[in-house]
Amino acid sequence: MREIRYVDALNEALREEMGRDKNIFLIGEDIGPLGGTFGVSRGLYDKFEKKRVRQTPISESAIIGTAVGAAMTGLRPIAEIMYIDFITTAMDQVVNQAAKLSFMSGGQFKLPLVIRTQEGSGTREAAQHTQSLEAWFVHTPGLKIAVPSTPYDAKGLLKTSIRDEGPVIFIEHKFLYDKRGGVPEEEYLIPLGKAEIKTKGNDLTVVATSLMVYKVLEVAEEISNEINIEVIDPRTLVPLDIETILKSVEKTGKLLVVHEACTRGGIGAEIVREVAEKAFDYLDAPPRVLGGLNTPIPYSSSLESICVPQKEDIIRAVREITK
Amino acid sequence: MKSKLSKEKLINMLRLMYKIRYFEKKAKEFYTQRLITGALHSYVGEEVIAVGTCVNLKKDDYVVSTHRGHGHCIAKGGDVKRMLAEIMGKKTGYSRGRGGSMHLFDKEIGFLGGNGVVGAGLPISLGAAFSAKYRNSNQVAVCFFGEGASTQGTFHESLNIAGLWKLPLIFICENNLYAVTTPVSENVSIPNVGDRACAYGIPGKTINGQDVLKVYETVYEAVQRARNNQGPSLIECKTYRYNPHCMVIKETRPEKEIKRWKEKDPIIHFEKKLLKEKVITSNDSEKMKIEIEKEIEEAEAFANKSSYPDVESFKKEISVF
Numbered sequence: 232m233r234e235i236r237y238v239d240a241l242n243e244a245l246r247e248e249m250g251r252d253k254n255i256f257l258i259g260e261d262i263g264p265l266g267g268t269f270g271v272s273r274g275l276y277d278k279f280e281k282k283r284v285r286q287t288p289i290s291e292s293a294i295i296g297t298a299v300g301a302a303m304t305g306l307r308p309i310a311e312i313m314y315i316d317f318i319t320t321a322m323d324q325v326v327n328q329a330a331k332l333s334f335m336s337g338g339q340f341k342l343p344l345v346i347r348t349q350e351g352s353g354t355r356e357a358a359q360h361t362q363s364l365e366a367w368f369v370h371t372p373g374l375k376i377a378v379p380s381t382p383y384d385a386k387g388l389l390k391t392s393i394r395d396e397g398p399v400i401f402i403e404h405k406f407l408y409d410k411r412g413g414v415p416e417e418e419y420l421i422p423l424g425k426a427e428i429k430t431k432g433n434d435l436t437v438v439a440t441s442l443m444v445y446k447v448l449e450v451a452e453e454i455s456n457e458i459n460i461e462v463i464d465p466r467t468l469v470p471l472d473i474e475t476i477l478k479s480v481e482k483t484g485k486l487l488v489v490h491e492a493c494t495r496g497g498i499g500a501e502i503v504r505e506v507a508e509k510a511f512d513y514l515d516a517p518p519r520v521l522g523g524l525n526t527p528i529p530y531s532s533s534l535e536s537i538c539v540p541q542k543e544d545i546i547r548a549v550r551e552i553t554k
Numbered sequence: 555m556k557s558k559l560s561k562e563k564l565i566n567m568l569r570l571m572y573k574i575r576y577f578e579k580k581a582k583e584f585y586t587q588r589l590i591t592g593a594l595h596s597y598v599g600e601e602v603i604a605v606g607t608c609v610n611l612k613k614d615d616y617v618v619s620t621h622r623g624h625g626h627c628i629a630k631g632g633d634v635k636r637m638l639a640e641i642m643g644k645k646t647g648y649s650r651g652r653g654g655s656m657h658l659f660d661k662e663i664g665f666l667g668g669n670g671v672v673g674a675g676l677p678i679s680l681g682a683a684f685s686a687k688y689r690n691s692n693q694v695a696v697c698f699f700g701e702g703a704s705t706q707g708t709f710h711e712s713l714n715i716a717g718l719w720k721l722p723l724i725f726i727c728e729n730n731l732y733a734v735t736t737p738v739s740e741n742v743s744i745p746n747v748g749d750r751a752c753a754y755g756i757p758g759k760t761i762n763g764q765d766v767l768k769v770y771e772t773v774y775e776a777v778q779r780a781r782n783n784q785g786p787s788l789i790e791c792k793t794y795r796y797n798p799h800c801m802v803i804k805e806t807r808p809e810k811e812i813k814r815w816k817e818k819d820p821i822i823h824f825e826k827k828l829l830k831e832k833v834i835t836s837n838d839s840e841k842m843k844i845e846i847e848k849e850i851e852e853a854e855a856f857a858n859k860s861s862y863p864d865v866e867s868f869k870k871e872i873s874v875f
Contacts, residue, residue, distance in 0.1 A: 282688055290711035293677045300681015303666055306688060327671050328678060336659035336667060337649030372875040
């Protein structure tokens with residue numbers, strides 16, 4: 232299988248879906264000639280009619296609102312919010328409008344729209360460009376949330392999200408765009424709500440999301456002689472494939488969730504709740520979440536990296552939980 | 555460019571205005587009887603704006619409404635049966651009891667819903683107008699909002715983009731002089747919201763929102779512009795609501811002021827005009843009122859006998875969340 236970058240996998244998904252359905256259009260800041268700040272829509276402005284790659288002023292509420300209104304009236308918008316941090320200025324449109332209007336209209340209107348954005352730290356951009364805010368949207372009924380970690384997942388999940396009838400928040404990570412991985416030439420789709428078991432193991436279940444999947448896989452590889460880890464990437468947080476996680480925990484008896492978002496109120500807490508409620512009798516150790524520190528991400532290089540789980544933190548947590 | 559109004563159209567306008575007023579009267583009555591128990595914002599006093607605007611629209615044109623949206627829905631051609639049922643939380647309502655008074659939707663007539671968040675409809679109306687332009691459908695979108703919404707950031711974002719992309723969109727600011735209880739003088743930094751249009755390179759007008767023909771003519775021109783690809787317009791209609799903001803907020807406005815506005819009631823004024831110009835006779839008028847009353851009574855019977863949404867199907871519906 233050919234290997235391509237995550238950013239190119241996303242680009243292919245957009246290109247293919249836009250080619251398939253003329254009602255699909257892109258809307259966002261700097262997505263025209265530049266192709267988006269992270270290059271996800273590169274080349275699409277030249278390939279498609281101008282109206283289909285709608286570059287906007289810096290007006291996040293209007294970007295999401297336009298997507299909402301367009302989705303209600305027959306189009307399939309894909310909005311890009313440059314940094315997930317900036318979605319805060321459009322929270323009403325996301326939380327009160329996109330997530331609810333289908334429900335509030337008694338199902339008369341569907342909202343087939345995707346909001347693509349990216350999160351994560353490590354770029355020395357300080358606390359307003361580095362957050363991982365996925366849990367906010369998990370807490371809003373009416374939204375689906377995809378957090379693909381590999382180029383394969385990025386393409387397959389984006390295509391499915393575009394075809395989905397409900398709003399999907401599609402969260403990328405700024406350090407994933409250059410990751411390479413196998414992506415078939417032929418078309419494929421990945422259903423929302425289907426986790427992937429990345430490596431099989433019997434000693435410990437580690438659920439990891441987004442960039443943390445790579446760090447956890449490295450750890451699992453490094454200590455494979457010592458501890459046999461089963462790594463699971465849920466790939467979407469809503470719907471969450473809790474069955475796959477429960478099944479794994481029933482086998483290993485131990486659970487660690489690793490994510491970059493701060494630990495308090497994060498998706499890890501939700502996964503631990505599910506496991507505690509549904510697989511308590513299988514647990515041989517307290518389930519644990521290794522997330523980011525409860526702090527705004529600091530600017531200085533000497534501080535930034537200690538705020539989110541690093542390999543050594545993961546190794547330590549794995550050892551503690553399995554000792 | 556003015557449209558010559560046919561007799562039928564004039565009578566229809568009067569009928570729609572009375573229909574809104576009678577509907578609102580019934581809703582208020584139901585509220586006091588506890589048959590309606592939720593949020594309720596009366597449109598009485600402002601009927602002229604919805605009617606003068608919507609009679610310019612085609613069935614497939616879009617309307618984005620507000621929390622005070624009953625009048626918009628009726629003027630766009632909404633079904634009072636399903637409206638009343640929805641406001642009572644019944645399963646025969648427009649949204650099967652999921653939305654209520656502030657959230658009336660009717661896909662069949664391009665009615666994209668009221669909204670519980672002041673100013674939230676503005677960006678959504680961009681999407682409807684963008685969609686019409688994208689599909690080359692020659693539809694237009696109308697966005698109703700109050701002067702209270704004109705102070706939200708979404709107003710700026712939306713007018714800027716509408717002007718920039720020349721969207722087929724008509725912004726109708728219903729300036730009823732109070733944002734809940736805060737007078738416009740403490741809300742808006744200039745006398746006329748309509749004057750803000752120049753900042754976005756679009757035409758703006760401030761008109762007497764109690765004069766249905768004035769509203770009709772002004773919106774007519776704006777709709778023509780929108781259909782001819784000449785872009786959006788902002789129309790501010792000065793108006794007045796006869797009731798407090800909603801049923802649970804007490805009246806704070808000066809009694810004299812309320813009395814003064816009620817004395818020049820726009821519906822009665824328009825009816826007198828039609829009588830004087832012999833467009834209708836007093837017989838026609840009485841007959842019309844009886845017909846509307848009957849229609850509202852039918853809606854009442856329909857809503858009353860409808861059942862509440864069942865919990866089981868609701869639970870099934872939400873399992874996808």
